[in-house]
Amino acid sequence: MAEQQFEDMEAFLRVAKYTLVKFTDMHVEMKEEAMDICITAVEKYPNDAEKCTQMIKDQMDKKFGAPWHVVVGKGFSYEITYEVRNLLYIYVGGRTAVLLWKM
Amino acid sequence: MPALSPAKKGTDKGKTGKKTGKQEQNAQDYIPPPPPMPGDEAFAMPIREIVKPDNQLWLSEADLNEEVAKMLTANNPAAPKNIVRFNMKDKVFKLEPMVEQTVVHYATDGWLLHKSSDEAKRQMDMEKMEQEASARFQADIDRASHEHKDHGDVEPPDDSRQLRNQFNFSERAAQTLNYPLRDRETFTEPPPTATVSGACTQWEIYDEYIKDLERQRIDEAMKSKGGKKAAAAAAAAGAAHAAKNEHVPTLQSPTLMHSLGTLDRMVNQNMYEEVAMDFKYWDDASDAFRPGEGSLLPLWRFVSDKSKRRQVTSICWNPLYDDMFAVGYGSYEFLKQASGLINIYSLKNPSHPEYTFHTESGVMCVHFHPEFANLLAVGCYDGSVLVYDVRLKKDEPIYQASVRTGKHNDPVWQIYWQPDDAQKSLQFVSISSDGAVNLWTLTKSELIPECLMKLRVVRAGETSEEEDPNASGPAGGCCMDFCKMPGQESIYLVGTEEGAIHRCSKAYSSQYLSTYVSHHLAVYAVHWNNIHPSMFLSASADWTIKLWDVHDPKRAVMNFDLNDSIGDVSWAPYSATVFAAVTDDGRVHVFDLAQNKLLPLCSQKVVKKAKLTKLVFNPKHPIVLVGDDKGCVTSLKLSPNLRITSKPEKGQKFEDLEVAKLDGVVEIARKSDADLAKNAAH
Numbered sequence: 114m115a116e117q118q119f120e121d122m123e124a125f126l127r128v129a130k131y132t133l134v135k136f137t138d139m140h141v142e143m144k145e146e147a148m149d150i151c152i153t154a155v156e157k158y159p160n161d162a163e164k165c166t167q168m169i170k171d172q173m174d175k176k177f178g179a180p181w182h183v184v185v186g187k188g189f190s191y192e193i194t195y196e197v198r199n200l201l202y203i204y205v206g207g208r209t210a211v212l213l214w215k216m
Numbered sequence: 217m218p219a220l221s222p223a224k225k226g227t228d229k230g231k232t233g234k235k236t237g238k239q240e241q242n243a244q245d246y247i248p249p250p251p252p253m254p255g256d257e258a259f260a261m262p263i264r265e266i267v268k269p270d271n272q273l274w275l276s277e278a279d280l281n282e283e284v285a286k287m288l289t290a291n292n293p294a295a296p297k298n299i300v301r302f303n304m305k306d307k308v309f310k311l312e313p314m315v316e317q318t319v320v321h322y323a324t325d326g327w328l329l330h331k332s333s334d335e336a337k338r339q340m341d342m343e344k345m346e347q348e349a350s351a352r353f354q355a356d357i358d359r360a361s362h363e364h365k366d367h368g369d370v371e372p373p374d375d376s377r378q379l380r381n382q383f384n385f386s387e388r389a390a391q392t393l394n395y396p397l398r399d400r401e402t403f404t405e406p407p408p409t410a411t412v413s414g415a416c417t418q419w420e421i422y423d424e425y426i427k428d429l430e431r432q433r434i435d436e437a438m439k440s441k442g443g444k445k446a447a448a449a450a451a452a453a454g455a456a457h458a459a460k461n462e463h464v465p466t467l468q469s470p471t472l473m474h475s476l477g478t479l480d481r482m483v484n485q486n487m488y489e490e491v492a493m494d495f496k497y498w499d500d501a502s503d504a505f506r507p508g509e510g511s512l513l514p515l516w517r518f519v520s521d522k523s524k525r526r527q528v529t530s531i532c533w534n535p536l537y538d539d540m541f542a543v544g545y546g547s548y549e550f551l552k553q554a555s556g557l558i559n560i561y562s563l564k565n566p567s568h569p570e571y572t573f574h575t576e577s578g579v580m581c582v583h584f585h586p587e588f589a590n591l592l593a594v595g596c597y598d599g600s601v602l603v604y605d606v607r608l609k610k611d612e613p614i615y616q617a618s619v620r621t622g623k624h625n626d627p628v629w630q631i632y633w634q635p636d637d638a639q640k641s642l643q644f645v646s647i648s649s650d651g652a653v654n655l656w657t658l659t660k661s662e663l664i665p666e667c668l669m670k671l672r673v674v675r676a677g678e679t680s681e682e683e684d685p686n687a688s689g690p691a692g693g694c695c696m697d698f699c700k701m702p703g704q705e706s707i708y709l710v711g712t713e714e715g716a717i718h719r720c721s722k723a724y725s726s727q728y729l730s731t732y733v734s735h736h737l738a739v740y741a742v743h744w745n746n747i748h749p750s751m752f753l754s755a756s757a758d759w760t761i762k763l764w765d766v767h768d769p770k771r772a773v774m775n776f777d778l779n780d781s782i783g784d785v786s787w788a789p790y791s792a793t794v795f796a797a798v799t800d801d802g803r804v805h806v807f808d809l810a811q812n813k814l815l816p817l818c819s820q821k822v823v824k825k826a827k828l829t830k831l832v833f834n835p836k837h838p839i840v841l842v843g844d845d846k847g848c849v850t851s852l853k854l855s856p857n858l859r860i861t862s863k864p865e866k867g868q869k870f871e872d873l874e875v876a877k878l879d880g881v882v883e884i885a886r887k888s889d890a891d892l893a894k895n896a897a898h
Contacts, residue, residue, distance in 0.1 A: 125422065125425070129425040129429075133425060135424060136412075186416070188415075189415070190414070190416070191412075193411065193412060193413070194410070194411045195410060195411075196408070200410075204425070207422075210416040212416075216409065
């Protein structure tokens with residue numbers, strides 16, 4: 114099958130509006146909830162990663178207990194150690210990546 | 217209730233007289249007791265004597281009888297009669313007319329209550345309640361004790377309703393033993409963690425989305441085609457995955473073997489670090505001060521437990537990996553034959569062979585295929601030839617010549633891979649003591665032999681042209697070498713047990729091209745020069761090495777006598793004039809004809825109490841390998857004087873220079889020979 118092609122970035126972003134789970138090992142309910150939080154935060158602060166991460170972290174801490182860490186960005190590298198079943202790595206809206214883990 | 221105070225009355229002067237009169241009256245009323253009777257003095261009444269103070273008023277009878285009237289008045293005699301207070305209204309002091317006349321001498325509160333008063337009624341109600349409660353409680357206790365008698369154990373009645381005197385109680389306290397406090401700790405397992413790493417970029421996100429979209433499209437396509445196929449595909453994928461995950465014991469897993477191999481190499485590298493440095497960088501500095509002499513530096517020794525009792529019969533470098541070589545072990549002695557062994561070593565690991573193969577009969581020769589470096593041809597003492605595929609790591613040959621398919625009847629002394637023929641099948645040539653030179657072709661299932669040449673005895677002085685095939689018996693082949701010059705690959709030399717060397721061609725199977733007869737005993741080795749097209753060396757059991765020109769079969773160009781039995785001789789790959797030989801006394805002799813035509817540059821003893829059997833130059837590095845009859849292979853580094861080569865200038869070819877060098881040497885040798893012959897004739 115031929116690969117889908119886009120003329121420009123806008124066309125791609127129009128299609129890629131949804132959230133893509135790149136990797137997670139969370140339980141289903143936890144994942145759903147964490148994804149909700151992440152998506153809300155990213156959509157609320159599309160241009161302020163700091164506030165966005167603060168919001169995600171606060172909510173996750175409140176809901177699932179303390180130390181959560183969040184990285185939100187358009188390009189980064191990472192090497193992290195996390196408690197198993199507490200990692201979520203998603204792409205939101207085609208250009209933002211959210212990496213959320215607990216340790 | 218006004219009352220008169222008697223004390224005050226007493227003090228009243230005006231009435232005092234009347235009072236005393238009354239006292240006198242009282243005194244008159246008193247009857248004195250009768251005087252005691254005589255005789256009863258003991259019982260006499262005590263005598264009462266009235267004592268009067270001296271200043272007592274004496275009153276007459278009249279005074280005493282006078283009536284004194286006493287009156288009670290409502291006025292308090294002690295009350296002040298002249299209290300004056302300031303009248304604010306009139307602004308003058310005024311006499312207070314009304315003065316309080318009451319005097320209280322004694323007062324007490326009573327506790328009696330009138331029956332009809334409220335307080336009395338309350339008290340009576342309380343008493344009544346108390347009596348009732350008490351009666352009820354008593355009734356309960358009575359009933360309980362009664363029931364207890366009847367039924368045995370019964371709960372005592374609840375007395376909480378009974379009113380009690382709260383202050384009627386006694387307290388008793390006791391201290392129990394306080395247990396000492398102790399700390400106890402324990403560790404729980406920390407929650408399991410894992411580590412991930414990665415990177416995220418815009419294009420990675422993009423790719424991820426593209427992949428996801430593609431997947432969605434395929435899913436939709438599958439759905440439309442029908443769920444059955446999709447399910448089947450998923451099941452197949454699952455099965456494949458399961459097969460892949462088949463359990464392999466850790467100790468036998470290829471990854472572990474690979475890791476152990478790496479570790480082995482590392483340990484060896486550490487152990488033999490100095491040797492490796494010598495191999496790479498050391499050059500004998502003293503060579504610069506003594507031209508015409510050289511030395512050999514022993515590097516690694518390759519021994520294994522299995523090879524100790526065997527003799528090294530052949531060594532062959534791998535054409536692909538210049539640090540890898542195969543060593544064949546067998547025995548040259550007819551009476552001491554044992555099973556054979558092939559070890560494939562790497563210079564990187566001197567302690568242990570990389571591969572080992574066992575054969576039934578002693579190995580006499582090995583040769584790697586120049587192109588397919590994993591194929592190893594092996595000739596054995598019992599006349600069989602084998603082909604191993606080194607990569608398979610299996611201890612059995614992929615091809616084996618048996619009695620059924622045809623094999624040599626005597627030991628195979630040398631084996632040689634041939635370049636591919638027209639049919640592109642793999643071929644090799646072997647030579648044996650039974651006088652046959654066989655060409656073996658590898659087919660799908662077996663080795664097919666084809667006789668190239670049957671060697672026959674040629675009497676000295678006889679030329680090949682005049683030879684009569686019927687007049688001579690078979691001759692035993694000992695060694696051979698193929699010409700390396702392009703276009704002449706089919707020409708080869710054969711050395712025989714009788715001492716003759718024949719030049720043959722694969723094209724003609726019954727005739728020698730020429731025969732070189734000069735050795736008196738078996739020829740152990742022949743070797744074409746690597747650069748010069750027409751010169752070759754032969755080494756013989758008669759303790760001599762001869763240098764031959766192909767075109768001059770009558771007489772050897774040069775003779776070298778080493779004073780001991782020669783095991784092997786070999787031209788150096790880097791020069792046309794350098795060759796090396798090994799002898800039974802454990803010496804390695806290195807000649808450079810360009811520097812010294814008569815004596816070796818270096819004649820060095822490299823092993824103790826062992827005979828050297830084989831010698832090979834490495835095609836790339838300046839080292840030689842020598843094998844001895846104790847199963848040991850020693851690597852030696854050639855000092856700079858032993859590897860002098862011509863340096864081509866512009867427009868000159870290295871080969872041409874080397875050939876010219878050797879030609880010059882040969883020219884001089886021929887001239888001196890001619891002079892000697894002339895002198896002898898004179």
